[in-house]
Amino acid sequence: MTYDLSPRPLNPAPSAPHFDWPHGKKSALFIGFDVDAETAWIGNNHANVDRMVTTSLGGYDARVGIAKILDLMDVLNLKATFFIPGWTAEAHTAACEPIVRAGHEIAHHGYLHKCPDRNKLDEAREEIDRGLAALKSRLGVTPVGYRAPSGENFPELLAYLSERGLRYSSSFRDDIRPYRHKLADGRPGPVEIPVNYAFDDWNFGITSRLDGRPLFGRDTILPLWREEFAGTHEWGGVSTLVLHPQVSGRPMRWRILHDFLAEIAARDDVWIATGAEILAHYEASAAPA
Numbered sequence: 001m002t003y004d005l006s007p008r009p010l011n012p013a014p015s016a017p018h019f020d021w022p023h024g025k026k027s028a029l030f031i032g033f034d035v036d037a038e039t040a041w042i043g044n045n046h047a048n049v050d051r052m053v054t055t056s057l058g059g060y061d062a063r064v065g066i067a068k069i070l071d072l073m074d075v076l077n078l079k080a081t082f083f084i085p086g087w088t089a090e091a092h093t094a095a096c097e098p099i100v101r102a103g104h105e106i107a108h109h110g111y112l113h114k115c116p117d118r119n120k121l122d123e124a125r126e127e128i129d130r131g132l133a134a135l136k137s138r139l140g141v142t143p144v145g146y147r148a149p150s151g152e153n154f155p156e157l158l159a160y161l162s163e164r165g166l167r168y169s170s171s172f173r174d175d176i177r178p179y180r181h182k183l184a185d186g187r188p189g190p191v192e193i194p195v196n197y198a199f200d201d202w203n204f205g206i207t208s209r210l211d212g213r214p215l216f217g218r219d220t221i222l223p224l225w226r227e228e229f230a231g232t233h234e235w236g237g238v239s240t241l242v243l244h245p246q247v248s249g250r251p252m253r254w255r256i257l258h259d260f261l262a263e264i265a266a267r268d269d270v271w272i273a274t275g276a277e278i279l280a281h282y283e284a285s286a287a288p289a
């Protein structure tokens, strides 16, 4: 692989179009949970499969985290999008079925959570195909949304998402409003619902024996989330949450997330929507594909 380092916008997508959020709302909130389970620990480091304590961090999803997150959504009467790797759907089918039954959106999050790598095109496409097959066979779902495992993407993968019927992506960090990707051959690609690193619970809420990252509690997280939300709201953007049951399904973190979401849910000027709902609104209101 040679690298084209010539100066150009590395994301050729045009600017986000202007459109109003539904019902006169000023901004949108997109609640996304990545149900990585053990794939977060074995997808990019296969040797971890023989480290039961390391993988038990992800095992928390099926034993506790998913159910607690579903309780939270139920308590607050909210609908969310759950990005589920195919491996998770196969290994923990019984834990994932209640997500479907509760009426939440199921979206694609790879198969074994391998970070997409442009030097391994076959592997990247296989992750998409196996993920689609697992969501269909285990959960009866054909997803329209995709969040890249480990948050990476490249032109051939964007084109493959479109080819396989994945109509929105929620991975890029380069905007605060949805926009449509432009594929390398000039055709329109998936709609991007960009994520915000400030709303990724992994950054503040998980550590492990061999990794000395600090944990941050309510006094750090709530002001940070409130401030980022207030700014995004003021600018009419979408606050996209990147949450994980193995992080936010922990007791302390559940309480922090509960209080943050309850504050937003109590407002009447925020549209709380799933990725599929945001996609549908974009396609109905913004520049057509």
Ligand SMILES: [Zn+2]
Pocket (backbone or CB within 6 Å): 034, 035, 036, 040, 109, 113, 149, 150
């Ligand atoms: Zn993930």
